[in-house]
Amino acid sequence: MAFRIIKLTPNFARMMSTSATKVGFIGLGQMGNRMATNLINKGYKLNVFDVSPEACDAMKAKGAQVYKTTQELAKESEFVVTMLPNNDIVKETYEVMIKDGVNNKTMFVDSSTVDPSVSQYVQKIVSKAGARFVDAPVSGGVMGAQNATLTFMVGGTKEEYEHVKDFLAGMGKKITHCGTYGMGEAAKICNNMMLAISMIGTAETMNLALRLGLDAKVFNEIINSSTGRSWASEINNPVPGLNPGTPPSDGYKGGFSTALITKDLGLASSVATGSNSPIMLGALAHHIYRLMCTHDLGNKDFSVIYDFIKNKSGK
Amino acid sequence: MAFRIIKLTPNFARMMSTSATKVGFIGLGQMGNRMATNLINKGYKLNVFDVSPEACDAMKAKGAQVYKTTQELAKESEFVVTMLPNNDIVKETYEVMIKDGVNNKTMFVDSSTVDPSVSQYVQKIVSKAGARFVDAPVSGGVMGAQNATLTFMVGGTKEEYEHVKDFLAGMGKKITHCGTYGMGEAAKICNNMMLAISMIGTAETMNLALRLGLDAKVFNEIINSSTGRSWASEINNPVPGLNPGTPPSDGYKGGFSTALITKDLGLASSVATGSNSPIMLGALAHHIYRLMCTHDLGNKDFSVIYDFIKNKSGK
Amino acid sequence: MAFRIIKLTPNFARMMSTSATKVGFIGLGQMGNRMATNLINKGYKLNVFDVSPEACDAMKAKGAQVYKTTQELAKESEFVVTMLPNNDIVKETYEVMIKDGVNNKTMFVDSSTVDPSVSQYVQKIVSKAGARFVDAPVSGGVMGAQNATLTFMVGGTKEEYEHVKDFLAGMGKKITHCGTYGMGEAAKICNNMMLAISMIGTAETMNLALRLGLDAKVFNEIINSSTGRSWASEINNPVPGLNPGTPPSDGYKGGFSTALITKDLGLASSVATGSNSPIMLGALAHHIYRLMCTHDLGNKDFSVIYDFIKNKSGK
Amino acid sequence: MAFRIIKLTPNFARMMSTSATKVGFIGLGQMGNRMATNLINKGYKLNVFDVSPEACDAMKAKGAQVYKTTQELAKESEFVVTMLPNNDIVKETYEVMIKDGVNNKTMFVDSSTVDPSVSQYVQKIVSKAGARFVDAPVSGGVMGAQNATLTFMVGGTKEEYEHVKDFLAGMGKKITHCGTYGMGEAAKICNNMMLAISMIGTAETMNLALRLGLDAKVFNEIINSSTGRSWASEINNPVPGLNPGTPPSDGYKGGFSTALITKDLGLASSVATGSNSPIMLGALAHHIYRLMCTHDLGNKDFSVIYDFIKNKSGK
Structure with a gap:
């Protein structure tokens, strides 16, 4: 037929x-x-x-x-x-x-x-x-x-x-x-809290490393093949140029906005309070991103934390 | 011959x-x-x-x-x-x-x-x-x-x-x-600062996740295939039982001692001061491990942070 | 009459x-x-x-x-x-x-x-x-x-x-x-957040001072007549013996419980999130007290933070 | 004579x-x-x-x-x-x-x-x-x-x-x-660490209070007659206008510079490391001031932390 x-x-x-x-x-x-x-x-x-x-x-x-x-x-x-x-x-x-x-x-x-x-x-x-x-x-x-x-x-x-x-x-x-x-939400909030911490940690670490004289590329290879590695260091490294095609290499445009990760960390803080769970680093990360929002960085990719902490005057 | x-x-x-x-x-x-x-x-x-x-x-x-x-x-x-x-x-x-x-x-x-x-x-x-x-x-x-x-x-x-x-x-x-x-030292100190941050972050995240009702194994698989992953979550997850054969699965014995990572973080703090590099999470991590040392956890694997923060009375 | x-x-x-x-x-x-x-x-x-x-x-x-x-x-x-x-x-x-x-x-x-x-x-x-x-x-x-x-x-x-x-x-x-x-609540929550920060700060400062070799009484007089003074250092100093008749001088019994200040800090975290206000120290203080609750110190006066951070083994 | x-x-x-x-x-x-x-x-x-x-x-x-x-x-x-x-x-x-x-x-x-x-x-x-x-x-x-x-x-x-x-x-x-x-130095460093913490705490608290709708003058009177008071809230309140004749009321000029308190906190971090004393808030305060230095605020009075955290766009 x-x-x-x-x-x-x-x-x-x-x-x-x-x-x-x-x-x-x-x-x-x-x-x-x-x-x-x-x-x-x-x-x-x-x-x-x-x-x-x-x-x-x-x-x-x-x-x-x-x-x-x-x-x-x-x-x-x-x-x-x-x-x-x-x-x-x-x-x-x-x-x-x-x-x-x-x-x-x-x-x-x-x-x-x-x-x-x-x-x-x-x-x-x-x-x-x-x-x-x-x-x-x-x-x-x-x-x-x-x-x-x-x-x-x-x-x-x-x-x-x-x-x-x-x-x-x-x-x-x-x-x-x-x-x-609720466990879908719990998984998302917890994963993103960890991501938020990793990103600030990576930014602090990369900035310190560079100021001590290490080469960004060399050090990033070292960390990525060692115990310091994370998604933030491997895939979306906040130092411009290390991962071509990502927000840090494109003026921190697009990506996962600081405002959104701040919102997720607000939820993390809230559920930590509700469940009596201490999150010292999580809570600090929350308020560092919140500080960045007060500096008008809310619409940039959250990896802009690297730019926020590095020495503005190059000193 | x-x-x-x-x-x-x-x-x-x-x-x-x-x-x-x-x-x-x-x-x-x-x-x-x-x-x-x-x-x-x-x-x-x-x-x-x-x-x-x-x-x-x-x-x-x-x-x-x-x-x-x-x-x-x-x-x-x-x-x-x-x-x-x-x-x-x-x-x-x-x-x-x-x-x-x-x-x-x-x-x-x-x-x-x-x-x-x-x-x-x-x-x-x-x-x-x-x-x-x-x-x-x-x-x-x-x-x-x-x-x-x-x-x-x-x-x-x-x-x-x-x-x-x-x-x-x-x-x-x-x-x-x-x-x-000096760059060998710089690389080691910086890598270990990142590791120190990841481990506390992973401990806080796993603890929060479990208290919210997530299953440890299920959530760990999620995080490890997502943006929250790091060496600490994949290889030496601080929750006992997730990585058999590691210190967390053996009473936090052996491994990388809290005392030693505290020492490395002391060096990180010192070089951050010397190079005018802000390390908010790094410095906090330093003093959380130091606090653990005052609680006689210096000779345990540093992943014992998980045990340190989880609710002692099960509440 | x-x-x-x-x-x-x-x-x-x-x-x-x-x-x-x-x-x-x-x-x-x-x-x-x-x-x-x-x-x-x-x-x-x-x-x-x-x-x-x-x-x-x-x-x-x-x-x-x-x-x-x-x-x-x-x-x-x-x-x-x-x-x-x-x-x-x-x-x-x-x-x-x-x-x-x-x-x-x-x-x-x-x-x-x-x-x-x-x-x-x-x-x-x-x-x-x-x-x-x-x-x-x-x-x-x-x-x-x-x-x-x-x-x-x-x-x-x-x-x-x-x-x-x-x-x-x-x-x-x-x-x-x-x-x-709402401003009665706002005033209470904000005042207590400041108090929570002062108390941990005072505990850290007194502990550091004593470990460096300063005499508790001498140093407390110095701080109280200088820029480091606060209600926490003057009225309810967390070091036992400095303010007779207060909880720190009576085994941290009575007073303002760690559980209650933790609750107030939970509210502070919540209103900070709601009003987009960064509280880096406030949030960290929140989770330090929360950590103390997981160590069964919830029913002690919140000045027990001093006891929590000082070296247990006297080393 | x-x-x-x-x-x-x-x-x-x-x-x-x-x-x-x-x-x-x-x-x-x-x-x-x-x-x-x-x-x-x-x-x-x-x-x-x-x-x-x-x-x-x-x-x-x-x-x-x-x-x-x-x-x-x-x-x-x-x-x-x-x-x-x-x-x-x-x-x-x-x-x-x-x-x-x-x-x-x-x-x-x-x-x-x-x-x-x-x-x-x-x-x-x-x-x-x-x-x-x-x-x-x-x-x-x-x-x-x-x-x-x-x-x-x-x-x-x-x-x-x-x-x-x-x-x-x-x-x-x-x-x-x-x-x-050495005890003169120890006293100075410890006092200044406490001061550094109080000032950030006061800035966070005042900012939160104002964003919740409290009047700066009214709330400052409340805190100063209550448990939240400190030298920072009473004498050099970081909100412009509350203490006439002080740096916060004069564009944060003069006073005790952010660069100098950062230096003192560097010493505090160093002696805390040397004496195995945990200073969670002290170390965080250190690196918040250090962050402010990277934002070219080193030569302003350290109370400029208030200006640093408040919402730039008034939102």
């Missing part, structure tokens, strides 16, 4: 297999609009909501259906992804969205970076209403959102993880199961 | 090639006696000096020649290795050793961990006296000294590095050229 | 003037029960509420009227004082207490230590319901509560401050007006 | 009593030249030495005798005051000055700020040569030097302290006996 000789393009094939899947997306900011666009490109049918009409219009132009309320959106969606700025907005958004009941086939996925206890609270109210919820914050930044190369850290049951895995793969390349509800 | 069919064992061959080489070794402590023993085993003729008669006797029993003064020892040695506890002792030892002149064929190698400015001072007086000097501090600890698997970080000219390279290979497996005089 | 020769005792006179004033007290813990008892002793008619029946019974035995709900209590009280453990409990208590309307003559006074934004939120809902609210956290601890020598830091309008001033004087000796709603 | 009716002015009387006293002064920098000038004004006969001919000429113009070598100067002086920049220069100056013997009537007074162990070393060599030595560093800065209102912190025996007391009163108004040799 005729149709047997049709050679499906991969894109068309993908659209076929997902054409029935309706996805709601709430929060169309820098990250959200790129993630939602990838879902459209993968063939999902997108339902969107944002407080900004412009953000909604932009997605409408790409084929999304815009909703006036999150309640309606959620009822018409098999998956609902939320990508929102903070604890309070996430809580309130879910409280409002489910207050008149839920479609019990809907799987809610919160990709915002928030306190694990917020995820746990939201999971409870969603579950009580009859639907399912996982937290799935991301790393990879705007470029990862753009290129669908994000890492998703998922908190939920094994079954829920399996249920969202392929779907999330439409926006990322690595989907990790971190444990029960 | 008969000798042509003799098939030399590698060991015998090595002995042959070095049988004429006389090496002086000054400082026969925990590290020094093991390093010196390796040289004897490699076939070098050892001349030794130490303030402790017992230390000298032990080396004599292994075939070394004991000297009463460093001057005589140095005059009879092609290489002189010094392995001494601190800045002042290194300075004074060299001042005394060369005060009546040197054998200008002698190459002096200081493997002590000291301020780079001490190496630079010693290099100057040795050079003025007519001989050569390089700094070559080590990493790898007592086990590395025992097994001849130390890393040597060499500060000197390219020619001097080439001259000592094979000789040092008798005590270590990695011989790195770090730059001019 | 007969009554002219009656010589009123001050106590009786005071009882007369306040006999008609009904006061509600919610939260009868360590602080609350002592504060409430002082009000009874001053002649106020006490209405009380607590989740613990035992706490209620104890106040009933002193003449207080126990209420089953905060709504009823509030409607029968001219002043309502709340003394509760944390942000969430304060918020929830007020939401419940006023949900069915308020007696618009009631002045609510929250003496809990919480985030200023919580006070501002509660003031708004109380005001909307038709009554008045001020925040009035205290310093002075359990002894101050017992002896009615607390300091109250009041946040509200000038009129509201004047309205509560004499009433609060029944539980304290110093009633300060700090500004608008 | 005629002379009996001469009523001596206090100044003249003082000149009489000291007219025979020859004083050597070595180190005529910002501090030294002002201190030496005060001695001339008090009637002492000044012998001076400095590596800068201009500095010597300036003192010559005021009546001092300039010496070419410190040896000759010392032999002709009853007191010798040294005011030099650092450890190494103090050590070397004394080694050279006394190498050919001393006038055993000379009392050497080192007013430099150096490591106590340097004072102890110098005392030993001076004593061995047959003369006496005390350390007597100062606080009070350039203004104190100018107005002869310095504080001297003396390390030596009770007798030595009594011997130098009146003499030092010619340059200062408070002469404190701190203990044995």
